[in-house]
Amino acid sequence: MMVLERWKGMLYLMGAFTLAGTSVITAWLLNGKLGTFTITAVSLLLALLCMVPLCMKDLRRTVGRLSWGGWGYLFFQALLGMFLFRMLLLHGLLHTSTAEAGILTGTTPAFTVMLAFVLLKESVSGSRLTGMLCTVGGILVLQGMLTPGISFKEQHVYGNLLVLCAALSESGFNLLSRIGSVKQTASPSQAMHPVVQTTLVSAIAFLLCLIPAGFEDPVTSLAAIGLREWLALIWYGPIVTAVAFIMWYAGIERCHVSTAAAFSGMMPFTALLLSVIVLKESAGWEQWGGGILVVLGMFLIGRQQAKSPPSAKPLQSEHGSLAGARE
Template sequence: MEQLKGKLYLMSAFALAGTSVIAARFVTGHLGTFTITATSLLLASLALLPLCRRNLRKAIPLMSVRDWVTLLLQALCGIFLFRMFLLQGLLHTSSGEAGVLTGATPAATTLFAWLLLKEPLSTKSLFGILSTIAGILLLQGILVPGNALTMNHLIGNILVLCAAVSESLFNILSRISSLRIITDRSNPLNPIVQTMLVSAIALLLCLIPSLFEHPVWSLMSLGIIEWLALVWYGIFVTALAFMFWYAGIKRCTAYTAAAFSGMMPLTSLVLSVLLLGEHIGWHQWSGGLLVMLGMLLIGGCQTNMQPTKLLDLSASK
């Protein structure tokens, strides 16, 4: 039952995360990268604070230096770097391609688990990684005969891939943190409290660079659609999605999370066509299918791995 709940939480988290590309498209070009991130995080924090104020006062005095460092790294990789790369990439590539390219996260997560945690890399996982790479090359047009490769487009897709790598580091950090809590038999942070603290830390990281983007004047010039996109980015993509993520990753393995991360590029691709009216060519659909196949191969071969086995692997390092 707990694993089923965890899977539902993860599915909801990645479905909401998939809308981040669409929400960002409405404000990219109107606001600076760090202004978008800081404003959405401020909105998320304001929504979360009334829900966790009492638990927050109890949790903070009990937190160690290691707990704060873990949250700092999660905020840096999962929010600050991820959104910086994604928002910059959207200036040079389409929302549909950006959404699909975030599907490289499972492949990067598997590679990090193999390189950093020394976890075994199965043949199925290896084929999943190769399928993801082929899909990315097809999306970029490198495997399409006669397709002209534009540097601007390439830079945009590379930036989105950097966002996927940042998200992968966040996944690994989150799972290591969950396993450490089990090993130490300590009380885990409430998902709402954890989301609140990570959002607040990421907000502090964004404040100084956002000041160079003239945020007050830019925000005052926004229309209702842009403000609604910011509210969605803050409340749903940040607050609610991260709450679901922390609730799910405590019940499932990192590889299970990788399997469900397919909801993110799928949601982004479909919404890009339906809401933004973007045209998706055959090579983009084919590349997207290869990326999603890679996610299924990577996640499917490891979803039956028990958390205790992963715990043993990490504790032995």
């Protein structure tokens, strides 16, 4: 039973990061037509319109019994995983090249494993370490680090530091999610279903995005877009945001943080596949070689995860109406 739960957790994580990788199509469709925070705010609103009716009863129950500490964990997850990550990456791209930013975002798995090792005392076996090295190396290769002509420039130092902070912010979100899962396991009365947790985090992130989105003239820009852009926003909200985060929370409570870090390699790999298939962009040996390394890394860590139980047992949902969604 425990082995089945661990495999389910890994499948949830793969699904979450695969869906997150499809955001490359959304960015391509909305590029230059809407501001970054406008895209985030509208997509979160659309996601909330889908999720709130689904979990209204359990949402009320959770809000009524959630402690201040629980609210703090949710706030920082929204701050790090949705709001701060986008803001740092956005401003970093103003001061550095997209190639350098792409290379630096590949450091997220390394940051995540490092934080998990230091703060959560998660063990790093030979197989897991090899898998992580394959994943990080694959992401760097996939992003074109070995492509001739790509090098870090001194005038890009400030922008590169911002992108590194964005990667560290995403790693912090991964860590907080796992800590919150462990605390919920230790205190069943504080347990939250993934749909409820995603709804609350999305609502907090939506509120954080409202003020910066107001400076992007959202009403005018939204009135100017067409059906294709609205469909992209719908995909980015209920699917990429809601479904991906629900799968993320369902997966992280069953797996180690380092396992989640390895599966995060599915984001750039999925983006690569969609860029080739949908956007008809060309891909060289670096991209395909990096993709193979990412898949190899996930296999090595997945095999190790199946052999050793995570530090917290899988949560047993106390929410009857939603329990079936996790099976």
